[in-house]
Amino acid sequence: MTEYNDPAVRYYQEVFDQCIHYLSIDGVIFGFHQNQLKVLLLRWKGTDAWSLPGGFIRKAESVDVAAQRIMQERTGLDALYLQQFHVFGEAVRYDQEATWRKINLPVDGAKWSERTISLGYYALVEHSKVIPTPDFLTEVCAWWSLDDVPALLFDHNHIIAVALLSLRKDFNDQPLNHLLPDTFTIPELQRLHETILGLSLDGRNFYKKVMASGQLERLSERRAGTPHKAPFLYRFKPSEPTNRLPTLEAKTA
């Protein structure tokens, strides 16, 4: 019925067949411990080379589900707060040859030498609940303070940088409670804000602001064992979902 130009269709199909890609996920798992923002890194077997946790997306697997799966395996947590933040799809993302030399895998190099497109996800997790677990290509999984992160494999330093910028950008509507334990003090919350934003805040103004937000409730206890005046403990009020976007539904004709 429709007059498609057959050669054009065939041509298109050929092009189409060339349009398949390896798709992976790279995860920047943020935690907060001892007043420092940290990320979870993996050391590859028999090397001193580190990378972000990651993995491949299976056929017919939802990308969000794949991200959950991969991050769950590294953290032992079962429902992470994840946020897709960028697609890393440059034609040349890093020096592949140099990278393969570093991780010297006993697999067919050709297979691994194709360009891979990566979906960047960041996760906000409660540091103390994580059980860092390497995967079968790596032997150590550990927290690194953001300031100390070494030169990583692939383009992973870049990915961390972009993740941090993204986190900073949607800082205001991000549920930071995922990064904190159940109870915490206001100064601790302030350090968290400061490290993410990369600036230092006036404690007195911070206190005012955070109290005015009405999201916190004070417990009767104070944090013991501090060198100075013992600060009160707080907790996020239940309810209160932090992330709500206006609904906007498509018109169905």
Added chain:
Amino acid sequence: MTEYNDPAVRYYQEVFDQCIHYLSIDGVIFGFHQNQLKVLLLRWKGTDAWSLPGGFIRKAESVDVAAQRIMQERTGLDALYLQQFHVFGEAVRYDQEATWRKINLPVDGAKWSERTISLGYYALVEHSKVIPTPDFLTEVCAWWSLDDVPALLFDHNHIIAVALLSLRKDFNDQPLNHLLPDTFTIPELQRLHETILGLSLDGRNFYKKVMASGQLERLSERRAGTPHKAPFLYRFKPSEPTNRLPTLEAKTA
């Protein structure tokens, strides 16, 4: 040297081989005309079904370059302002069978029946400069007012909705000048803000705010042919790039 468990490696490689995907780009091309926000849509040959412009990412092609290529072909513009905004990678994104029926392509259904992952990009373009051009599967390329968009093929209504929310979210650091002609009036700029944000603003306060921003310069002419008092024409001051993010480079050990 490294002791990899060989069966595990083989297994991994097998899994890996199953982790290839069709990757496409869907573009929400925003334009602004007659005080309305519009998107560019395509009508498929021999049907009355519309979709967003899109295309596939070629092997070894940078995804940003692919997006540029695809949008350029539909608009005739050569350097579009593009923004990656979301990855649509659910396992089931829409009713595939119903969709194929609607567009009845004369190609091997099996090939097209695999799940495709889409990268959503939005573009901000100057409506009057666009030459809407269909691709070889479609016969009409036209602007649709956002309010009138019909039920589209695939999950494209959803994609538009997410695009609009994203645009709204990073509204403040988005160079809206791409949506406007060289010269425009303050009320026109106000309508643009209002349509994107989905609310109505007080003209007097809007005027003050936009003047205080110092980004505009007034020309001596006024817009002729208005039914009422002729408004002045303005233009964005040169220089002044709107999008600047703090640089944050990886530490190289």
Added chain:
DNA sequence: TGCCTTTGCGTACTTTTGACGTAAAGATAC
């Protein structure tokens, strides 16, 4: 000419933000 709408600019009030003062709590030094 009178009436209506829109533009261009102004005034006044409220809310938010930011700078900074200070007393109480807890630890340490003498």
Added chain:
DNA sequence: GTATCTTTACGTCAAAAGTACGCAAAGGCA
């Protein structure tokens, strides 16, 4: 025990940003 020092938990005050609304001039139309 007392002086000192740091940190917490408030409070004050002024500048800045945001919001409500007044109004005259410009232009079209009856």
